[in-house]
Amino acid sequence: MSLTETSLKTSETPLGRDDLAKLVARDIAPGSFVNLGIGQPTLVSNYLTEEQNITLHTENGMLGMGPEAKGDQIDGDLINAGKIPVTELPGASYFHHADSFAIMRGGHLDICVLGAFQVSATGDLANWHTGAPGAIPAVGGAMDLATGAKDVFVMMTLLTREGASKIVDACSYPITGVGCVTRAYTDKAVFLIGPDGVSVRETFGCTLEELQDLVPVPLKAAPAAG
């Protein structure tokens, strides 16, 4: 334990959504096949470089998805999982839904990036349903992504509007997948989740000690270059 470690702080302020997306994009290994979830994770695509040679998968049936379509590029038959019109890149491929989910479920995707309500200390993910009475449940591909990709990255703010940590000992919301999250990128820190518990790779605008005051699970500093 090195809770006095302060060299983890890589930014004097919490990260905004775009800076967080930039950080996730930088961490994706060259040549990866990646699925970006709906919402905040979609921002990551803005920061992937040509040199990284990343292939984006969209679960409605395409590899090689390009940027959002604008103006006369818009084609109603070419949309992403969020039903937003997109473009195709050279080398793209189309396939039916069972094949698209076989790509996911068969462990062929390197990384998926998802939003979350909560992530537990053992990597359980809650991101599909608040469980509130009267809420209409809708799951989409969230459970397939959570269990199928080799690495599951989460992007979220660390705290709820009420100030509660979204990194929790055990999820209070209905879970999406068991022990599936490997990293959580938040505005205040990057958390690595493994068999040894939760470690912190870097912090933004706070020290590890200050972070520990916010998060109800034991934290330790990750070894360098984690």
Place this chain on the structure above:
Amino acid sequence: MLNFVDSVQDAVAGIKDGSTVMIGGFGNAGQPFELIDALLDCGATDLTVVNNNAGQGEQGLALLIKEGRVKKMICSFPRQSDSWHFDAKYKAGEIELELVPQGNLAERIRAAGAGIGGFFTPTGYGTMLAEGKETRFLDGKWQVFETPIHADVALVKALKADGKGNLVYRKTARNFGPIMAAAAKHTIVQVSDIVPTGGLDPENVVTPGIYVNSIVKVAGSGSAAEKVA
């Protein structure tokens, strides 16, 4: 037996009350709007509908739900910003919902078409959508038993058919079409173009004609572009 029919009305005429109907499409892409409109007009009711969603806006599946023809939806993502007709029926307790993770939905449909009696998958394990289902520890993971989804009828939109009923699709509008065509007892396809037998490259056929029963040409239905706005 493959039939080429002259109208969407003729194509759906045999659909009976109480049928399970698979409807292709993901959002509006690949949704066979004209066949759904004809199904609405033909009056069939008490339907179980299988689709990824539960209708958007004021068209297609959303209208079928609005008019009270659907007693049960089997889908993965019913709740959307413009799914108000489903939302209202659900909150009024007038429609049953079987919520299925999207990959399980696709694989259960595929299983039906492939004659598979069920399969184990890690998707959903430990979640409320797997409650009450058989689980086994297989291949190093806990897995959940899922059963096939069969249907009486599938309504599918493709780009082109040839004289043998072979189909090609367009971009992400392909989505559920090929697996639904195989899973249903009777598959009805709307296409924007019918080409002579031999007019499709056999290497590029996506759905072989053996899965197709009725084909109807619907002019201008090749792209969902006009449905986006």
